[in-house]
Amino acid sequence: MRALGLVAFMFFAWSNAAFAQKTVTGKVTDGQDKSEMIGVTVSVKGTNIGTQTDISGMYKLNVPNDESVLVFSFVGKIAQEVVIGNKTTINVTLADDASVLGEVVVIGYGSQKKRDLTGSVVSVSSEDFVKGQITSPEQLVSGKIAGVQITSNSGAPGSGSTIRIRGGSSLNANNDPLIVLDGMPLDNSGISGASNPLAMINPNDIETFTVLKDASATAIYGSRASNGVILITTKKGAKGKPQINFSTQFSSASPVKYVDVLSASEFAALVTEKGNTTMKSYLDTADTDWQKQIYRNALTTDNNLSISGTKGNLPYRISVGYLNQNGILKTSNMDRTSASIGLSPTFLDKHLKVDVNLKGSKSNNRFANTGAIGAAVSFDPTQPIYSGSETLGGYYEWLDPSTGKPNTLATLNPLGQLMLRDDRSDVLRSIGNVVFDYKFHFLPELRANLNLGYDISRSNGSVAIPANVGMSFARGGTNNVYDQNKTNKTLEFYLNYVKELPGIRSKIDVMGGYSYQDFLKDNSNLEKNIAGDVFLDYFYKTQNTLVSFFGRANYSLLDKYLLTVTLRKDGSSRFSPENRWGLFPSAAFAWKISDEGFLKNSNTISDLKLRLGYGVTGQQDVLGDYPYLPKYTISQSTAGYQFGSKFYNTLRPEGYDANIKWEETTTLNAGIDWALKTARISGSVDYYYRKTKDLLSVIPVPAGSNLTNQILTNVGNIENKGIEFNINTTPIHTKDFNWDLAFNITRNINTITNLTKVPNPTFPGILVGGISGGVGNTVQIHTVGYPTNSFFLYQQVYDENGKPLEGVYVDKNQDGVVNTSDLARYKSPQPDFYFGISSQFTYKKWFAGFVTRGSIGGYMYNNLNSTAGTFRTSSNAYLNNVVRNATVTGFENSQYFSDYYLENASFFRADNINLGYRIGRIKNKIDATVSANVQNAFVITKYSGLDPEVQGGIDNNIYPRPRTFTLGLNLGF
Numbered sequence: 001m002r003a004l005g006l007v008a009f010m011f012f013a014w015s016n017a018a019f020a021q022k023t024v025t026g027k028v029t030d031g032q033d034k035s036e037m038i039g040v041t042v043s044v045k046g047t048n049i050g051t052q053t054d055i056s057g058m059y060k061l062n063v064p065n066d067e068s069v070l071v072f073s074f075v076g077k078i079a080q081e082v083v084i085g086n087k088t089t090i091n092v093t094l095a096d097d098a099s100v101l102g103e104v105v106v107i108g109y110g111s112q113k114k115r116d117l118t119g120s121v122v123s124v125s126s127e128d129f130v131k132g133q134i135t136s137p138e139q140l141v142s143g144k145i146a147g148v149q150i151t152s153n154s155g156a157p158g159s160g161s162t163i164r165i166r167g168g169s170s171l172n173a174n175n176d177p178l179i180v181l182d183g184m185p186l187d188n189s190g191i192s193g194a195s196n197p198l199a200m201i202n203p204n205d206i207e208t209f210t211v212l213k214d215a216s217a218t219a220i221y222g223s224r225a226s227n228g229v230i231l232i233t234t235k236k237g238a239k240g241k242p243q244i245n246f247s248t249q250f251s252s253a254s255p256v257k258y259v260d261v262l263s264a265s266e267f268a269a270l271v272t273e274k275g276n277t278t279m280k281s282y283l284d285t286a287d288t289d290w291q292k293q294i295y296r297n298a299l300t301t302d303n304n305l306s307i308s309g310t311k312g313n314l315p316y317r318i319s320v321g322y323l324n325q326n327g328i329l330k331t332s333n334m335d336r337t338s339a340s341i342g343l344s345p346t347f348l349d350k351h352l353k354v355d356v357n358l359k360g361s362k363s364n365n366r367f368a369n370t371g372a373i374g375a376a377v378s379f380d381p382t383q384p385i386y387s388g389s390e391t392l393g394g395y396y397e398w399l400d401p402s403t404g405k406p407n408t409l410a411t412l413n414p415l416g417q418l419m420l421r422d423d424r425s426d427v428l429r430s431i432g433n434v435v436f437d438y439k440f441h442f443l444p445e446l447r448a449n450l451n452l453g454y455d456i457s458r459s460n461g462s463v464a465i466p467a468n469v470g471m472s473f474a475r476g477g478t479n480n481v482y483d484q485n486k487t488n489k490t491l492e493f494y495l496n497y498v499k500e501l502p503g504i505r506s507k508i509d510v511m512g513g514y515s516y517q518d519f520l521k522d523n524s525n526l527e528k529n530i531a532g533d534v535f536l537d538y539f540y541k542t543q544n545t546l547v548s549f550f551g552r553a554n555y556s557l558l559d560k561y562l563l564t565v566t567l568r569k570d571g572s573s574r575f576s577p578e579n580r581w582g583l584f585p586s587a588a589f590a591w592k593i594s595d596e597g598f599l600k601n602s603n604t605i606s607d608l609k610l611r612l613g614y615g616v617t618g619q620q621d622v623l624g625d626y627p628y629l630p631k632y633t634i635s636q637s638t639a640g641y642q643f644g645s646k647f648y649n650t651l652r653p654e655g656y657d658a659n660i661k662w663e664e665t666t667t668l669n670a671g672i673d674w675a676l677k678t679a680r681i682s683g684s685v686d687y688y689y690r691k692t693k694d695l696l697s698v699i700p701v702p703a704g705s706n707l708t709n710q711i712l713t714n715v716g717n718i719e720n721k722g723i724e725f726n727i728n729t730t731p732i733h734t735k736d737f738n739w740d741l742a743f744n745i746t747r748n749i750n751t752i753t754n755l756t757k758v759p760n761p762t763f764p765g766i767l768v769g770g771i772s773g774g775v776g777n778t779v780q781i782h783t784v785g786y787p788t789n790s791f792f793l794y795q796q797v798y799d800e801n802g803k804p805l806e807g808v809y810v811d812k813n814q815d816g817v818v819n820t821s822d823l824a825r826y827k828s829p830q831p832d833f834y835f836g837i838s839s840q841f842t843y844k845k846w847f848a849g850f851v852t853r854g855s856i857g858g859y860m861y862n863n864l865n866s867t868a869g870t871f872r873t874s875s876n877a878y879l880n881n882v883v884r885n886a887t888v889t890g891f892e893n894s895q896y897f898s899d900y901y902l903e904n905a906s907f908f909r910a911d912n913i914n915l916g917y918r919i920g921r922i923k924n925k926i927d928a929t930v931s932a933n934v935q936n937a938f939v940i941t942k943y944s945g946l947d948p949e950v951q952g953g954i955d956n957n958i959y960p961r962p963r964t965f966t967l968g969l970n971l972g973f
Contacts, residue, residue, distance in 0.1 A: 001333040002820040024088055025060045026074060028053050035603050037074060038095065038678035043735040045069040047082065047754055050735050061656045071735070090288065096844045106210050106231050107553070108180075108220035108509060109449075109494055116556065118564040118588035119217030119613055120669050120686050121763050122726075123210040125843040126235070128840075129203075132933040133300055136199040136336070137232060137326060138163055141209050142571045143836030143853035143911055146724035146744035147686070148211055153196075153251075154959035157325040158335035158365070160196030162951040164212055164226030166474040166688060167748045169665045169831070171766075171782060172712065173550065173696040174621035176842070177211075177228040178221055182357040182491060184453040185224065187519055188621055192484035193365065193425030193459035195334075200429040200457075201360045202321045202338040204247065204304045210532075214688060215615025215667035216588035219589050222568035223582055223618035226665040227691070234357065236342050237315030244973035253301040253962035255328055259864060259946060260884045264381040267881050274871055282879050286384040287872075290376035293415045294387060298326035298962065317342040328962045330418045332368035336361055358432040365461075367423040369471075377868055380879040385415055393420045396880040397470040412880035413470060420469045425461030430454070432616040433490070449513075455488040469531040477530035480519040486521040486687070494550075500510035509554035517546045519625075538634070544625040545573045548779040559653045562590040572620045572662075576628045579661035585619040586615025587703060588669075607675035607682065619663035621726040622696050627712055628660050655701060657713040664693040683727035691753075699755070699766060702962045716755045717878045722748035745835035750787040750828075767792070772956045773867040773896050779954065782863075787828040789953060794898040795824055804900045806891050824897055829953020831906070832857030845920065851912040855949070860876045860905035863956035864946050869901075870894050885944070907941035916968075925970035935964040959971045 028040045036057025041048030044063055053059045063070070066085055073079040077094040077541075084090070103114045103125045114123075122145050129140040138161045140152040149164040179186045191197045209229040212218045218225035262270060264287040271279055306319035309356040323336040337520040338361040342471070346353050371639065386394045395416030399409040406412075433453030440446045460483035467477030494513025501507065528534045550568040568584045593599060594608040624631075632651040651716040666690045675682035695716035724746045732739040756763050769780025769789060781792040794809035812822040833856040840849035872894055918929035941948040945955045 004783075011164070011413050014885075017346075020750070022063060022066075022088065023060060024063050024070070024084060024090055025058070026090040026092065027057050028059065028074075028092050028094060029057060031077075031093045034093075035601055037094065038603075039076075039370045039680065039733075040072055040074045040077075041734055043071050043073075047070050052734075069702070073733075073735075083188075088903055093701060099646055106208065106233055107217065108212065108229065108231070108511065109492075110496065112554075115592070115607070115609070116554075116590075117217075118554075118562050118590040118611055119145075119212065120214040120611070120688070121210065121212055121217050121669055121786045122148075123208055124952055126206065128248075128285070128838075129206075129209070130799055130912050130929070132935045133253075133302060133325075133964050134198055135248060135302075135323060135336075136160060137201050137203050137209070138198060138204055138205055138230075140206065141211075143851050144744075144838060145211055145555060146684075146726045147213055147722070147746045147748075149686075149834055150483050151949055152961055153951060154368075155328060155961040156195060156332055156368070156959045157327045158194075158196055158199035158363070159196055160198060163230070165211065166690060166722065166746075167750045168788065169226050169690060169692045169718060169720060170619055170663060170747075171695050171716065171718070171788065172622065172698045173619045173663055175226070175227050177230050178224040179230045179232065180221075181232045181359075181431060182234055182355070182433060183435055183451050184357075184380040184431060184455065184972075185221070185517060186431070186455055187486065187488050188224075189521075191427060191457045192482060192485065192523065193427075193461040194363060194457075195365070195367070197429070197457075199334070200338075200363060200427065201232075201359065201431070202319070202323075202336075202361065204321055205234045205319055205338075205359070206232055206235045207339045210537045213670035214613050214686075215587075215617050215665070215690075216564060216566070216613030216669065217582050218315050219586035219615040219617055219894040220552055220566045220568060222548055222584040223546065223570040223620050223662065224574060225584075225617040226619045232358070234340065234342060235306070235308070235317055235319075236936070237310060237317040239310045241257045241258065241316065242307055245303075245305070245970070247304045247968065247970045249300075249302040249966050249968040251964050251966040253298045253300065253326075253328055253964040255291075255295045255960055256939075256963050257946060258295075259377050261291075261377055261868075261881050261886060262381070262884060262887075264288065267381055267879075270871065270882070270887075271879065272401065279879065282380070282877075283416065284380075284382045284384065286382055286925070288379075288381050288383065288385055288498055290379045290381065290414050293897070294330055294376045294418060295328050295588055296326075296328070296330050298328045298644075300325040300964075308396075313346055315344040320901055327368060327629075327934055327959075329368040329370070329959060330415075331366055331372070331421075331874060333366045335364040337837075338362075340428075344917045348441075351441055351444075353437040353727040355435040355437075356432075357434075358430070360430040361428075363425075363429075365427070367425070368959075369421045369423065370957070370959055371412070372414040372417040373635050373959065375411050375417060377864065377957070378411045378880045381881055382879075386414070388882065391468070392416070392473070393466060394468040394880075395420070395470070399440045401877055406473045407876075408474060408880055411880055416469065417471055418464060420472065422464040423461070427457065427459040429457040431456075434656065437767070445497055447497045449492075449494050449500075451490065453490040454489050454491075455486075456461070457484070457486045459484045471772045472529075475529050475535075476533065479530055480525075480527045480534075482523070482525045484521065484523045486519075488520070489516075489518045491516045502634045505558045506557075507554075509555040509556075512551040515546070515548040517548075519546075540623040540871045543573070546620075558595075561594045564588045566615070570618060572865075573968075574622065574625060574627060576658060579628075579659060582618045582620075582662040582664070584616050584618055584664075586613065588615075590615035591894050592875070602677075604676055604678065605674070606677040607673060609673040611669070611671040611673070611686075613667075613669040613671075616669055617665050617667070619665065619692075619696060622712065624868035626660050627656065630654075643774065649942075655711040657711060657716075660696070660712065661694065661714055663692060663694050663696045663714065667691075679729070680731075680733060681727065681729040683725070684937045685726075688720075688722060692718045692720075696941070697755070697766075714792050715757050717753040719753055720748060721744060736844050739839070740841075741837075741839045743837050744837070745833060747789070747833050748830070750830055751791040752782055752784050752786060752788060755782060765792075769861075769954055771861070771863045771866070771954060773863070773894055773897060779894050779897065786825050787830055789830075790825045790828050791902055792823050792825055792858065792955070793824060793902060794897050794899040795826070796820070796898045804889050804891075804898065806893070806895065809898070823897065824899075827859040827902060829858055829860065829905075845918045846916070847918070848915045849912075850910060850914070852908065854906075856906045857907045858948075859953060860903050860943055860945065860950060861954045862901045862903055862943075863954050864893060864945060866896050866898075866901045867956070902942050903945075905941065905950075905953075907943065907948040909937055909939045909949070910937035911935060925973065929970040931966075931967040931968040931970070933964075933968065935966070936961050937963065 309566035765783030
């Protein structure tokens, strides 16, 4: 009876609730053009009840009661909340969200609204950064930006990346982009004792990462902008009460896979089958996996604390961070402590704004001996790790039978190379600037901006190896020390005048300024053994200075037609007074087609803009600060001149070009930006053409014509042309669930069009791409009509079973003899296409996402297989293991120049997969978020080596990228 009563009560309650509902209908229109809006989310606040508007902008929804609140939301619009009351029809107009449509993007010497940009500029904010254990700033946007390739140089702690924006434009000059941190242009050169100077900047302090890609955007930086410009801005203080944020991450990294070498039993069987009696006698009974001996599971902790807020009229942000990162190669470690202070006060009734940015970091590094990586592949797996005595540090080494001393030709004990070498450095770096921005009281349209900055680094390091160990036995040990001091100073000043001309609906924005940058460094290096015998002792100090005048004018007509003109004149101390100055102009035009009458009321297109740009940028960043002056090099100790009983080192003159000058890159860019109203989708397409002339190239000099066989001079041309496609969309957007998806793909074609001062069709090119194995062997070449670093190899001949025939190659010129004339240019390390796919999902308090990258058409020379893929029957009083590929080819001797070792290195990589949960408020005081992340989750490729992604296209014993699992906690107070 009670059960029947309960059922009746529940039915009665449900019926009352059902009958209490009422239906609300209405229409949603766009506040800008009054058009119907499709796909607007209409939901009842605090419930799961909701719907979306149809093709006519109409909606229909059953609501619980009159007290219910309807929420109208759409990407790019300001959400509205409406109390239903007694209404049954509710029409709503949604206004543009100025924070989205009026998004301000940092550009060179200023900022602009995103919709007013005329150049190819892409900005990524902290919300869209790559998640996980990020130790260097460039990793935040890997795979996120079309036209930008970011390739990790190694898996070592704090290791850097090679950044290429629209391909490389130089042969021997620097191909890295200019990096500007909070308005402070940084030096592109490295810091002694730091594997990556960017790793001295804490990624947790970064707010936005903006890339200027075409010359119309970069030319304002003139001589340092040929390879693109990256503008990094750090987080600032915000108005309101103090906000405290603490984040901590714990990571575990491990090797993904190992080089496929023969096991101890397999190697013993091979030696027994093919080796002579002497070689067989060298075999031992151990079973040592040398790769597993040198690698480890590596733990990392990363902690960051920041405080931000406003005190009076002083917005501030203070942060500290501590990172301790172990590498998977034993003994490698980076320990970094960082701090930053950002102050943004205003004075004189807000007419004077001051930005103070101070950053400092201290890094303690221990570098592993990477020679152990190749040794672990080659060392005989039948030998033990330890010798059983203290001789040679206690590690087993190959000894010369006649002397009992270490065999200088043999592979050294891999673990001994790591554990007996103490290679450490301490690096201090401080970057700071203060920017004064004054808006004149008597003429508020005019601003004066003064930027004073510095970048100082101090480093010292030492390398110590005991005298009685194999790797330095002949030398008597190692006791080297080095240090470096770098001081970079910047002074920049400009005036900016902005004026609205309402009569003709125009706006002018004119800027002109001056820049002074000075780079000073000194280095010292002392190489000696344990006994104090000095092998090398030098100190040098160099300086280069860059002085510039620059200007830019922006003109807007009817807010639809935009014109930008820039001009920069640079003077560099790296060139002689006759060639010191370079002029770098650019111009760009943009047309907001979507604001024209025939599209203004479109129900489909919300944004359509055409961009055209042309400009010239320069290059002067070459090795050495005095390339136009005579240089003398101290001879080696073996080339001394004897006076009496003493030998004195001589000075050897080097070749130089007194007329060396700027390298210039001319760029043409055409782009379209677009967005669709109803589909929540936007994107861009860019075509570019870049031509570099007067390349700063190291070229061979005919014998007898100079004192050197190579010289740095201006000769040659390179072209890069390509197309970039980028798309961002939100396929699903509801009250509880949101899905964002982004895709970009780039096609870049690189071609050398000239390499000689006088046209010479018979010039074969410049050999590059040195490999391990032999002396001075190269497998790449720069040749007119081909991409830079094209592979230069013999075409392998195979038998009917597809097995390569040792030493048998195609006679390309059919002269009956196979020699160097038959070497063929085939394939390039540069991919035909590279792309990135990233996505983020949110469901209530859960969030997840991934970042993937891919490359199609690039090739890799497997130098590991070419050196360790042969079985030599000759006896050298030691044994070397071989890679499994040796059993496939059956090669007895090395075939370094066979294109058999050239492999397709196309890949698809999952860089990052993340999952998290926003716990929310704890006791109304703390916002908590937990996250989990895996980096380098998987790679799909046909390449047989450890990793298909090696900068330069030659794979030889790289420090492998690990797979990293990370747990994180973020607390906000």
